[in-house]
Amino acid sequence: MTLRSSILLSLFLLGAPGIALAGNAPNSQPNPYRTIRDFFKLPAGRVMGSSSAVAVDHKGNVWVADRCGANNCAGSKLDPVMEFDRAGNFLKSFGAGQMLFPHGLTIDKDDHLWIADGHVAKGIGDVVLEFDQNGKILRTLGKPGVSGAGHDTFHEPNAVLIAPNGDIFVADGHEPGPGHNARIVKLDPNGKFILQWGEHGTGPGQFEMPHALAMDSQGRLFVADRGNNRVQIFDQNGKFIASWLQFSRPSGIYIDANDVLYVADSESIDKKGYGYNPKFQRGMRIGSAKTGEVTAFILDPDFPHGDPDTSAAEGVWVDTAGNIYGAEVGPKAVIKYVKK
Numbered sequence: 001m002t003l004r005s006s007i008l009l010s011l012f013l014l015g016a017p018g019i020a021l022a023g024n025a026p027n028s029q030p031n032p033y034r035t036i037r038d039f040f041k042l043p044a045g046r047v048m049g050s051s052s053a054v055a056v057d058h059k060g061n062v063w064v065a066d067r068c069g070a071n072n073c074a075g076s077k078l079d080p081v082m083e084f085d086r087a088g089n090f091l092k093s094f095g096a097g098q099m100l101f102p103h104g105l106t107i108d109k110d111d112h113l114w115i116a117d118g119h120v121a122k123g124i125g126d127v128v129l130e131f132d133q134n135g136k137i138l139r140t141l142g143k144p145g146v147s148g149a150g151h152d153t154f155h156e157p158n159a160v161l162i163a164p165n166g167d168i169f170v171a172d173g174h175e176p177g178p179g180h181n182a183r184i185v186k187l188d189p190n191g192k193f194i195l196q197w198g199e200h201g202t203g204p205g206q207f208e209m210p211h212a213l214a215m216d217s218q219g220r221l222f223v224a225d226r227g228n229n230r231v232q233i234f235d236q237n238g239k240f241i242a243s244w245l246q247f248s249r250p251s252g253i254y255i256d257a258n259d260v261l262y263v264a265d266s267e268s269i270d271k272k273g274y275g276y277n278p279k280f281q282r283g284m285r286i287g288s289a290k291t292g293e294v295t296a297f298i299l300d301p302d303f304p305h306g307d308p309d310t311s312a313a314e315g316v317w318v319d320t321a322g323n324i325y326g327a328e329v330g331p332k333a334v335i336k337y338v339k340k
Contacts, residue, residue, distance in 0.1 A: 024246060027281045029297040033324065033337040039088040040064070040334055051327040052252065052314035053105035053115065054334055060086045060319060064327065064334050065102035065115055071329070073100050074121060081113065081135070094135025100125040104159030104171070104212065105315070112138060116157040118174055120147050128160045128170055141170065141191050151193035155181045161213040163236065169221060171210040176227045182207040184223060184238065197238035202228055204240040214255040216289040224250035224263070229277045231263065244292050248280035252316035261289040264313040264326060274309065282311050284326060298337060306330055
């Protein structure tokens with residue numbers, strides 16, 4: 001490694017804003033994946049709705065939480081949570097009438113599903129729900145139908161992550177600007193409040209839409225700070241470590257067992273206004289959670305003609321074979337990507 005590369009790498013790890021590794025120009029990386037559309041075989045009469053929630057369990061089955069064939073489950077009798085086998089065959093579904101706007105999905109070591117419901121109505125929503133694989137609700141974090149910024153309430157929670165020791169992290173707040181939640185909440189394995197950090201702003205530890213969460217092998221928490229076009233990295237007590245801009249405007253984020261980092265950008269545009277991020281094209285960037293180097297880029301197939309607010313993948317998960325699943329809000333699809 002040259003002296004210059006060593007300095008740039010050090011700046012990256014220290015969180016210096018706007019620094020890019022040599023040879024790591026935005027949008028320049030190769031795409032080693034091919035796209036498989038219509039991989040998931042839905043029941044007769046069912047269409048995929050908007051989804052930012054996809055995850056793979058320890059059997060290799062793929063779970064999708066869509067928004068009931070539309071972009072909201074309010075008033076729908078459809079089950080939003082669907083299970084598919086490795087070949088994309090539909091296995092079962094559940095959850096009708098139990099959530100309004102499934103937003104984030106994770107699966108813990110016991111193969112329990114945790115879903116953040118990001119909308120609220122009378123008696124339902126603004127909660128994180130823990131399900132077993134038969135659809136039984138095991139736990140509710142927050143107060144259904146009650147919005148807030150307290151120790152036991154959320155407003156528009158985006159994502160949930162379960163640490164190896166069982167601690168629970170919730171990314172809370174989907175709207176930019178003052179007057180809305182913009183925080184990370186940490187709970188113990190029993191759901192008891194431990195601490196929180198974050199507020200609206202652009203400084204270290206501040207957020208504009210903390211949209212997704214991931215954790216690397218060191219136990220560092222990666223936050224997709226979408227409204228600020230960056231990934232922020234913290235220890236598990238909220239201590240700021242770094243801020244990375246090279247993964248663009250992150251809607252979804254996933255880190256595999258080898259510390260490969262996958263970041264989905266569904267919103268970047270080159271015009272002033274919402275989503276403004278002119279150096280970056282929409283798509284999925286793959287790189288190292290250790291060094292911050294971006295090594296691959298899957299261009300959003302709808303860029304720049306897709307939905308002006310959100311185009312391709314928001315949610316992202318990767319199975320043990322390295323296959324990527326991207327959950328798409330605008331196109332209302334879940335797409336599989338496999339190595340060429």
